[in-house]
Amino acid sequence: MTAIGSRGFPINELSFFQVSPSLIPSKGNIILTTSTLEVSPIWLIHHIIQQTINSDNKRKIVLVSLLQDKEFHEKQLRKFGIELKNPKYSSKLQILDNFSNLDLNQNLKCPSSFLTQLARNISSDHADNDGPIVLIENLDFLLTAASVTASDLLYFITDLQFSGASTLLFCNADVPLIMHDQTSSSGQPPIVDEQGQFLFQLLHRSVITISLRPLKTGRADDITGVLRVSNGGKPLNYAKSDLTPSSTDRVLEKEYLYLLNSDTSIRLFYR
């Protein structure tokens, strides 16, 4: 392990772009983060919120929560120094709790109406030119409901893109969820196809893909996992120059090892 020798650097110095210090893609663009069962991306969500809220970014941040309740996010954000009781933060950050009141059988009978309502909630009171910054956790969970297909979710994301939102999606990419099991002879449920198709299409649409994975060698005391930042399928400066932070900017492709300390401080190490 090469990382042990160096002391690494704090997470605040992490950047996804070579020039722009922002962690947020430009308007209408997507960052896709995939993770597995062992390594939850929650800390990355909260870190990105903390960095964006403390920068002089005027755009509103919307966190859409599907597998955690609002209290959990509030409590965790408090550890990152964001007290939502404080109007300074609450005016900038909105948490849409879609976990507590979601009835999978009722609400998702007609997925398109549910998703349009969700898109409307996200882009409400953002009448200004700058669209919101949207972070969505576990959106792919909706695919387990019988009526929801990958294209439903992709249409929803396209809607968000058109409304000018910068979207950060956090999805699960465990191998059993996206790949057919070669050993079993019985037919796999179509869920695998849907999830695989969803992620595959997102991969092409996003400007950056981030993957969080555990170490292949198993658990270690001094390393939590591997964070890999790489180019997505869509080029960064594909659109006109005013849509990107800087038309000459590039994605800073790197692989890091990261360590979550119990006091929620996070350190990164070059690999």
Added chain:
Amino acid sequence: MSFKKRTVQLNSTTAPGLGRTPTQPRGGPAAPALGRGPPDFTTTTPLQHRSESHTSQTFSILEHPGIRPSVLTSHPTVSTGSNDLDKILSHMGLPTGSLLLLEESGTTDFTSVILRCFAAQGVIHHRSQEGKLGDTKVLVVGMGEGWARDLPGIYVDKKEKARKRASNEQSKVSVENLALSGASVLSSADRDLKIAWRYGATHNSITPSKESNNMVKPTYCDTFDLTSRIVPSPNSSEVICIGPTGDNQFFQKVITQIKQTLKSVPHNTVVKVVIPSLLHPVIYSYESSQINNITSFFFSLRQLTRQYFNQLVVVCSCSLELYPRESPITRWLEHLSDAVIQLEPFAHKMVLCAAPTATTKDESKKDHQGLVHIFKVPGLTERGHMVTRKGEHAFRVGRKQFEIEEWSIPVEEGEEQKSYANKDDKSNKANLDF
């Protein structure tokens, strides 16, 4: 000095016999330090749909005989019925408001031992607190009354039993006793004390240890005799069985039943939900095992655990033979659970191979029956910590306990010693030659 002061204060204001009282029920990993901080918590208003009497509710729930604050986050926890399982969950118990998924590969049913102990513990707590505050309710999903009748009883040490009987007899007034009373005859307690004094265990050193015993709550986790049955066998009000209906409305029925129970009980009642052999084809219909139905059931359970985060605990077991870990159903269930632990029993042949070596080498080291893999730990995994430990623990079901120990591939001691001895011989010879 300061420590002493703190104890006194806490004891006088809050629960008697409790040393630590957390101010924050769902703290993070750094919460032990937070928990003792100034009561900043009271100034912040309680969160919306969770009950308004937030702090008082936490305090009263800690008086419950089966609740102890977690050593990690000081969130209230209940015992799973096995001391060792409590330990590997890192909280010394299962935090309330969480969902534990026990997976088992192979055709054995070791998880049922844990589930039975978990349910039996609930029955015992219910009996100790019946009609008072701090009650416990047990719900069993998919099993009939027969399952409840098979719960194990509390383990009674034979020696202790004999000693109790002896002391009972001694306390009875008999001619012998009266005759001896004139002479300076010591009661058994005094005699014990004298022996204790002789070995340096004086009166003073005994009392604090008793106190600390109180602090860790002796009622938290009992030892069960797995060969016995709980007496009297629990009735339908103690263990509520939700029998299988065989149709796809079953999950909805279960959720409404759990909701009803939670609504009908006071705030400091712990509700334990036990779901043995989830997705077993005998109990669950074909429709139920469709991924959309089972995930929506688990999603509803997850919603309930978050809504009643101080009261509800769910423990669920499933066999990996039908739904292996590589299948999307199991993976989604794991994503929706707070804790995931897998038991992987050794093949029968392997146990037979291991048995003779274990007995000849070390009598005290009994052979293990399988491996324990940890995939998710409540509170830690959801914050992004990586806790997966595969094959680092092994389990054994004894008469009293479901034991889990740290495990590693044993080193063949005999061979190593031999080779060392040979080397020593050679080096000695070489020295002689010089």
